[in-house]
Amino acid sequence: MPDVMGALGRLVLGRPTREFAPRAKPRPLRIRYALPLLAPDALSSVAYAPDEILLTLAAAGLVGVSLSPWVGLAIAAVMAVVIASYRQTIREYPDGGGDYAVAKENLGLAAGGLVGGAAMVDSLLTVAVSVSCGAQYLAAVIPPIEDHTKAVAIGLVAVIMLASLRGLKALDNTVILAVYAFIAALGLTALAGGVEFLTGSLGAAPAEGLELVPSSGFTTGLTALGGAFLALRAFSSGAVALAGVQTISTGVQAFRDPKARNATRSLAFLGLACAGLLIGTLLLADQVGAVFVADPSSQLRYADGRPVPADFHQDPIWAQIAETVFAAAPPVYVIVIALVGLLLILAASSAFRWVPALMSMLAQDEFLPKQFFRRSDRRVAAHGTVTLGIGSAALIWLMGASVTRLIQLYIVGVFLSFTISQLGMLRHWNVQLPLAKTALERRRMVFSRAVNAVGLALTTVALAIVVVTKFTHGAWISLGLVGLAFWMMVSIRRHYRRVDSELKLPRGSRADLGLPSRVHGIVLVSAMNRATARALAYARATRPASLEALTVAVDSARVWELRRAWDRANVPVTLRVLDSPRREITRPLIDHITALRRRSPRDMVVLYIPEKVVRHWWERWLHNRSAARLTSRLRHLPGVVVATVPWQLDQPGDTGGPEPTSGGAK
């Protein structure tokens, strides 16, 4: 069957002859360019983390919501530790590779595989979460799409996927600009909000007039235990703000020398920006009275006690804040929201950017099919891109484009990687410590180890909280997906290992033993034409010990015609006709060759097949079908080599090559 998928691929990607091949090592960049290229992932997660914190706390009504800045502080504290430990990762693994390299080198390949699986699942969720959230911001400025965020989100994934198939390199400058514009816009909003707050002119969010109805468990206020549990849940949801900080440790090679130093600096800056944005957002939200709940119709009511209508639409927190701060200047509001939305979409596209790198890394360790190693090969990379696109669209569809539900899945993978990576670093220091040469070096290592130990403790606790509090909310789905990815990767690696050991040359064996004693050539013939003549000429040029031409008698008239043409052309090779009462082609040939092999098992059979090479993909339906079938069957016969002799049909210019005819006329 012709390669239908290949034809489809060509439609999207263009002809296979063009390869888009970024050099294996891209040119290193200054911090000011490299950082924004690596930042969207981390920054975007700060855009949706506040919503999740407020949403969780809103279950306990206003009392709960007032806890939000404290939850924000706790997350910022964890972030500080995590960033400190990633700075160490960068210094110790300046070649990049991030969590995967740390896990693999310190905890073994299996741990690496687990991190790799988690990273693959995270890439799906990065896209799903970012795009779903982006669709929400879009809906905040374009109300008509409010009820269609699912379709909009899936449409956005499709657009990003197609853009990635064509290559994302061209987007670099857009990304850099968008990141700076995003930071400027959010900084400006925070600044303006702060000034308004100080001057007392800060207005109230549109939701200010609404009252929060505490959920059933919290109607009598906040008990110590209930409150603690609620705060933990809010913390675990908000911890999603940490997602993406590891990106820089993977992309150290993007920085100019001194790479490690530039990367650690960038990471520190990124951490500060994220933490600042998170706390600033929560404070402003508190001041303007922004409200974000899981289920507006049951959790919100008007001041007069009426419940809000069933189709009540709530904007994301940043939209509410910006709307309040820039109440006097709606265009500024629209621009700020558009920038947030753009950053979210670029964060999704950045996942499409690093997945090929991740897959290449995994393929190098045989966790994925080897071809993914060459990520510069566009058609190989396309498989990863399409899988990512379809997978994330499926997740969006299944979760109804609900950011809240998707985040439950997302955090598991994020913290799984964090935890394994911290454990790996701890092990790293334990191994390195005895090798320390000076007391200073030793003290530094002990300190570093302490950082990672604290990091490990914090991320383990966070992971435990996430899994425990969110297991039924969807954490089981991510755990299942990570498990599936891990199983697949381990199976692939096991297969490659088995094949390698099967193919291993016995020790001390010399390659010049076991030469076949003689070569028996066979030319497969269906008609006497130039393609056949070339195959005959080539077969004869290899001077086999014996050579015969074979044809299968499917149509007696054709065989007769072939015999006549054969005699006319004076071919110095015997034509043998195989009977085929059932009009099969493959079986008589296989039988004949098997018999040959049985007669002289030390000989080798080379079967020359003339192949017509067509120019259009649909023409492949019309040629070489029997040959393709035969080839695929013959591969299972040992001692048989299939040599295809191509004849290029319908080529502009000459067909070149040694011609079987003396005249040059075509």
Next chain:
Amino acid sequence: MPDVMGALGRLVLGRPTREFAPRAKPRPLRIRYALPLLAPDALSSVAYAPDEILLTLAAAGLVGVSLSPWVGLAIAAVMAVVIASYRQTIREYPDGGGDYAVAKENLGLAAGGLVGGAAMVDSLLTVAVSVSCGAQYLAAVIPPIEDHTKAVAIGLVAVIMLASLRGLKALDNTVILAVYAFIAALGLTALAGGVEFLTGSLGAAPAEGLELVPSSGFTTGLTALGGAFLALRAFSSGAVALAGVQTISTGVQAFRDPKARNATRSLAFLGLACAGLLIGTLLLADQVGAVFVADPSSQLRYADGRPVPADFHQDPIWAQIAETVFAAAPPVYVIVIALVGLLLILAASSAFRWVPALMSMLAQDEFLPKQFFRRSDRRVAAHGTVTLGIGSAALIWLMGASVTRLIQLYIVGVFLSFTISQLGMLRHWNVQLPLAKTALERRRMVFSRAVNAVGLALTTVALAIVVVTKFTHGAWISLGLVGLAFWMMVSIRRHYRRVDSELKLPRGSRADLGLPSRVHGIVLVSAMNRATARALAYARATRPASLEALTVAVDSARVWELRRAWDRANVPVTLRVLDSPRREITRPLIDHITALRRRSPRDMVVLYIPEKVVRHWWERWLHNRSAARLTSRLRHLPGVVVATVPWQLDQPGDTGGPEPTSGGAK
């Protein structure tokens, strides 16, 4: 990309190694077996023709319906002529081939192509019409499916298609039994009806109490012109009863010797049966007052003037007749209807049976891809079967499983073939006449020519009527489909012709000219293992003028390892490493080989590629991807032969073949 479709195919069809291969020439059968096997098509069309006649005439109310026996007689007359002329076709073309052979041999290949295209479209419509009608009969005995005939019909197509993929040979005995049971059941019904009529005990159909409302054009009765036009339309709809009589002329080879004589006899018998059934049905329908209209809610009302409800359901005519005749014995009614339904479904399956034969015939004349010629090849035949299944299901879906609408499409193709075939026979006699040796022979030929001339006149008129009266009712769709099929077939043939003429050996050229001067062997290496060693051994066994091993440096660590292993194994072939700054594999190789070819254009290059042959289809994703890619690119380089040296992985037992290692240990 691995062959996903192939894997799917294996799921449905089983492993490709099994081939279901009926002998090219099946064992000839006695009339009593051969006739029923060829009859379902013709008989089934008689099952729905009366409905269409009555439906058309009902537009003029009861006056119109009373014309039905006359229309039936006219159709029977045409049928007599058509059958007489097909008897001649059988005698003149006893090898079978039917309309296609007649058209091709007398009117040229283009006419053959047109008949072939019409036959392909007819096969789709045979299935669509038969199955839709079968679903109606099913609904007559199982009322709950009344409103789901579309889904039922498409489901039936799917079942028949899957059964065909597994092979229909096993159904032969069922078909034979079903045909005889069908004839017996309908004969019994007619007999019982006749007896009841004569004894005055014949009841009234359930529809007897209903009044026919003439359509707007016929409220004032039947004018001469209006009546004539209506009768013509009824004739052209009822002419569908002729569909299928040509089947016997295609299947002459199924009969025992004397084939032609047995076939003509069978055809005469079949014609009598069809004509008898048609007229009998119309007479009985008239007597019991069976009514069948296009739109019950506007065309039917109760005796008291109330219109029938909107969801009024009408059974097909045969169901109404059987219900009336066997009013006293409902089980007999159910059996009769079940047999009619079964025959309709077997008629659909018979299309699945003869389409591979048709495609094989068309492929022999290069109207279809050559591989279809070998219809015994199950996987090739499967393409035709699946196309037929999907195409007919699409037609059923588009036409809402409406037999009436589908028939409009069907008749065009049927009469197009009839007309071209008659024209071909006329031409045949004109050519033969001068060659007549005796006066008797001459007279016979003149008579035969007259039969065909009358046949041509009648079928041309019928075709014209069909096209004119039904153009907007759907005839344009069939004409379009036939045109499309014709265009496709002609394009394929043109492509093959062009390739043939391009490949044609110049006259007088001797095949031993143009031998390449030297052979340059290249072994593609990615690692030093047994597969590579075998490829090296095989390449050396062919003793090329020069031999080198090539590897592409994608991963420097691997190259270093390869070099070491190479030295250790003492390979007597130089290993050349090609640089690849962009980690590509294909391009450096193509460049290298192109350079080689440019240096010595009279040489031939044989590239040996070690190929790992895996056992499971999914494992193909894991191996040989670069090689497959390279092979498909290299085919475009002239003077390069690609020889794949397979290594069978993971085989039970030994891998056989001349081993590159001396020890037998695996």
